[in-house]
Structure formats: C-alpha cells, structure tokens
Amino acid sequence: MATVLWTSLAALFISLAHARLVFPPGTDMGYIVPDDPGPRKFEDDTNWLNEIDADVYDQPVLQRGEREILNDIESALWKTVEDRARQEEARSAGEDETDVQVEPIENWHGRWFPHPPEELTRKGNIPADLPDYLKDDKHGVVMGIPSSMCDNGKVNLTVDWNFSPINYTCFDPKHHRIPVQDSLPSVEKCVYVPQNYTPEHICMNREIMYNTSLPTFGPHRPIWPVFGEYKFVPVQRWLHNIEHGAVVMLYDPCTEPLVVHRLRKLVTGCIRKHIITPYTFLSKERPLALIAWGCSLEMSTVDEKEVKTFIKKYGLHGPEGNYTKDGGYKEGLIRKAKYPPGSGEKDSNLCPS
Numbered sequence: 487m488a489t490v491l492w493t494s495l496a497a498l499f500i501s502l503a504h505a506r507l508v509f510p511p512g513t514d515m516g517y518i519v520p521d522d523p524g525p526r527k528f529e530d531d532t533n534w535l536n537e538i539d540a541d542v543y544d545q546p547v548l549q550r551g552e553r554e555i556l557n558d559i560e561s562a563l564w565k566t567v568e569d570r571a572r573q574e575e576a577r578s579a580g581e582d583e584t585d586v587q588v589e590p591i592e593n594w595h596g597r598w599f600p601h602p603p604e605e606l607t608r609k610g611n612i613p614a615d616l617p618d619y620l621k622d623d624k625h626g627v628v629m630g631i632p633s634s635m636c637d638n639g640k641v642n643l644t645v646d647w648n649f650s651p652i653n654y655t656c657f658d659p660k661h662h663r664i665p666v667q668d669s670l671p672s673v674e675k676c677v678y679v680p681q682n683y684t685p686e687h688i689c690m691n692r693e694i695m696y697n698t699s700l701p702t703f704g705p706h707r708p709i710w711p712v713f714g715e716y717k718f719v720p721v722q723r724w725l726h727n728i729e730h731g732a733v734v735m736l737y738d739p740c741t742e743p744l745v746v747h748r749l750r751k752l753v754t755g756c757i758r759k760h761i762i763t764p765y766t767f768l769s770k771e772r773p774l775a776l777i778a779w780g781c782s783l784e785m786s787t788v789d790e791k792e793v794k795t796f797i798k799k800y801g802l803h804g805p806e807g808n809y810t811k812d813g814g815y816k817e818g819l820i821r822k823a824k825y826p827p828g829s830g831e832k833d834s835n836l837c838p839s
C-alpha cells in the first residue's frame with residue numbers, strides 16, 4: 487500500500503545531498519528519504535559519506551534549515567555505516583555476525599516536516615459534494631473563488647472566531663497595560679519551509695488548528711482578507727495573505743497604544759500587502775510581532791531599523807509572493823491598505839522612505 491503511494495509522490499531534490507524530500511499527495515507534510523547507497527564495502531561507505539560532508543560544508547549558502555536536515559540525513563547514514571562496521575568486526579573476530587543488527591537504510595525515514603502525521607487530520611478535507619471548478623491540484627480547493635458551498639468570506643465564520651470582544655479588547659487598561667521594555671531584544675525566528683510546499687485550502691465546514699502559537703505558514707481558508715487593518719482577523723485568514731507575500735502585524739490588545747501606532751506607521755509606510763490585527767497569543771514580554779512567510783519577529787518595543795530590515799528581507803516571499811490581487815474577506819476591516827508614496831500596487835519599493 488505504502489509503496490504504491492510512494493510512486494506518485496512529488497519529490498524535491500535537496501540540492502546536494504543524496505536524499506529527497508517528498509510530499510505525499512494532498513498533504514502539507516514532507517518526508518526525508520535518503521537514497522539507497524546500494525551494497526558497498528565499509529571503505530566505500532565512508533568515502534561516500536565524506537563526499538557528502540565535503541559537499542555540504544563547501545557550500546557557502548544553504549537555505550534556512552537545510553543544514554539541519556542534511557545533518558539528520560548524514561547521521562542516519564552514518565548509523566548504517568557503523569552498524570555494518572560492527573558486523574564486520576564481529577565476523578573477523580569469529581563471532582556470529584548476525585547478532586549485530588543492521589538497520590537497512592531504506593527503513594530510515596527521517597524527520598517529518600513540517601508536522602508529524604498525527605498532528606493534522608488531512609484526509610477527506612475536500613467536501614464530497616464540492617463541484618470540480620472549485621477544486622485544484624495545488625491547494626485542494628481553488629483560491630479566491632467565493633462559494634457558499636465552501637468559503638465566501640461570509641458563511642460559518644464562527645468556526646474560526648466567535649466574535650468575542652475578548653480577542654481585541656484590553657479590559658481594564660489601567661491595570662493590564664503591558665509595560666514596554668526598551669532593553670529587551672527582539673526575537674527573530676525563521677523555519678525551513680520546503681520550496682515546493684503548497685498550503686492546503688480548507689472549506690468552512692472544518693476547523694483548522696496549528697501546532698504553534700505563532701504560525702508562519704500552514705493550511706488556511708480559500709478566501710483571503712483585503713489588505714489593511716482590522717478590528718480582528720483570525721489566523722486561518724491572514725496566513726493566506728502571507729502566502730501572497732504579505733507582512734502581518736500582530737499586537738496584544740493591551741500593548742501601549744503609542745507603541746502600536748509607531749509599528750503601524752512603519753508597516754503601512756513600508757508595504758501595501760499588510761494585515762494589522764490584534765492577537766492574544768503573543769507573550770507578555772514581547773506583545774508585538776511581524777510575520778512573513780516562514781519568519782517572525784517578536785518585539786517588546788519598536789526599533790525602526792529592525793522593523794524595516796525585517797520587512798525588506800522577508801516581505802514578498804511566500805510561494806505566491808508576487809501575487810497582488812486583493813482578497814474577498816472584509817469582516818472587521820477598519821482601513822484598506824494603500825501603497826506608500828514612492829512605491830506602487832506591486833510593492834516594487836519596500837519601505838520607500
């Protein structure tokens with residue numbers, strides 16, 4: 487069964503390594519499969535591994551996370567080599583070589599990326615009665631075509647958010663305002679997102695859960711929000727904008743309003759494709775965040791240079807990072823985005839001033 491599936495897999499060749507990253511159809515999960523080194527003598531094995539080592543470490547630039555994955559592959563391969571060496575030793579010492587277990591290399595499947603299979607329930611995500619024109623090979627469900635059978639930006643919105651003011655209000659701001667800590671450094675994180683990863687679009691008949699409080703990629707709703715600032719937008723929506731190269735600004739509703747305003751001014755002055763929304767899952771130490779495809783920047787205070795650097799570096803990334811069309815979701819829109827003076831609809835000039 488598994489082998490039948492594997493024949494239809496899309497494969498991404500990790501550029502240098504003797505391994506592939508594969509995505510079973512209809513999933514957001516990759517799988518690292520080392521090439522079978524074939525029957526080799528111990529010396530051949532070690533030479534071959536040394537070649538990979540050299541390959542990897544000669545490269546000045548690897549993609550984010552690529553080295554980590556390559557290290558994983560190598561350690562798995564080395565394990566096989568060592569097992570074989572121990573078997574050889576046992577043989578030459580006249581012991582029973584079959585006492586030494588050698589794990590065949592094909593049995594090693596590496597780490598799951600980005601999620602282990604149990605964490606997402608992906609089967610049957612497309613409603614059975616969905617007409618063909620709403621289906622697509624890449625995302626499961628097409629993007630941007632509103633349909634009351636799946637998602638039109640209006641139906642079943644409470645699946646993502648129950649419209650509670652708790653998600654955008656600072657109750658008792660006198661006592662609960664989060665103190666700004668000017669000396670607390672910001673935290674920038676990027677995760678490795680494989681190049682051929684395409685997030686799945688999921689209709690409003692299902693919940694979408696993320697396994698992290700600050701997702702930077704992942705399955706989302708087919709209809710994305712109009713770029714701009716909102717009273718509140720659920721993560722299941724704004725993750726779609728990020729796939730189109732947007733930068734999302736998140737802030738805890740109890741953040742100092744002046745600090746929120748400084749960040750808002752920088753973001754709107756840098757990039758048209760932005761979303762601004764309150765978010766209650768940020769830490770109290772760093773109640774402000776910027777999110778772009780694969781990357782986040784969590785902040786306690788606003789440093790202009792840092793914010794602009796982040797937006798210039800990571801804005802317009804994402805698998806459809808050049809896509810400029812506006813979305814069809816407007817629930818809670820306060821202010822539609824405009825491009826900053828000196829740039830254009832396509833955000834051809836990030837942070838122009």
Ligand SMILES: *[C@@H]1O[C@H](CO)[C@@H](O)[C@H](O)[C@H]1NC(C)=O
Nearest residue numbers: 646647648650652653720766
């Ligand atoms: C709204 O806030 C509550 C309380 O923190 C939380 O449990 C809920 O998940 C939030 N909803 C959204 C959509 O963020």
Ligand SMILES: *[C@@H]1O[C@H](CO)[C@@H](O)[C@H](O)[C@H]1NC(C)=O
Nearest residue numbers: 634635636641642689690691
């Ligand atoms: C909306 O929710 C109802 C009840 O859960 C469900 O039967 C229906 O299929 C949903 N509609 C869409 C478009 O997801």
Ligand SMILES: *[C@@H]1O[C@H](CO)[C@@H](O)[C@H](O)[C@H]1NC(C)=O
Nearest residue numbers: 598599600601602697698699
């Ligand atoms: C999410 O999944 C990844 C990949 O398995 C794992 O490394 C990470 O710890 C998970 N995060 C959370 C918050 O569970």
Ligand SMILES: *[C@@H]1O[C@H](CO)[C@@H](O)[C@H](O)[C@H]1NC(C)=O
Nearest residue numbers: 802803804805806807808809
């Ligand atoms: C955006 O367009 C540029 C120029 O056409 C291209 O080099 C780049 O790969 C595109 N980026 C994405 C994410 O599609």
